[in-house]
Amino acid sequence: PGHHLRGLAAADLPALHRLHEAVRGALPDPATFRLFGGAEKFLADHLDARGRSLGVFADGDLVAYGSLTRPAADDLDNYAVDVGWTPARAGRVALLSAAMVHPTHRVQGLHHALIARRIELARELGAPELLVRAAPTNAVSRRTLLSHGFAVAWLGVQREGSLRHVL
DSSP states (O other): OOEEEEEOOGGGHHHHHHHHHHHHHHOSSGGGSOOTTOHHHHHHHTTTTSEEEEEEEETTEEEEEEEEEOOOTTOTTOHHHHTTOOHHHHTTEEEEEEEEEOGGGOSSSHHHHHHHHHHHHHHHTTOOEEEEEEOTTOHHHHHHHHHTTOOOOEEEEOTTSOEEEEO
16 A cells, blocks of 8 residues: 555666665665676666666656566576576566665565566566576575576576576
């Protein structure tokens, strides 16, 4: 109650950057939440160039975010490469590539809502398979993803240097 979810556009970038800073500032180790290529590039690229972004708003403020990436088969951030998928299969995947919830709006089901809507969005876009990553130290995110039917498929250091589970 009191929240609404919608697709994000370029006009939402300032609010998106504020949300990102609030989330990183509340983490004991900000390295557990890294956006591939840096926040500025990642957030801008996920307004249709490489994917889609969804936001949850409360009283006009952006309080949660989730992105869906449609990577090329050989992109450095395509998790399918980590799990050993063939290039043909890796080129058809969609990634639940980032999510964040403002610290003051946690434990309200917003991450669940963002996962569910991005799964629907991937289906609408014709993506036959989904992958997602989570830091091994982020038990809350991993548990939430497992509750949506994802399973841990890989643990290792991704090409950009982060230790991650791929589900």
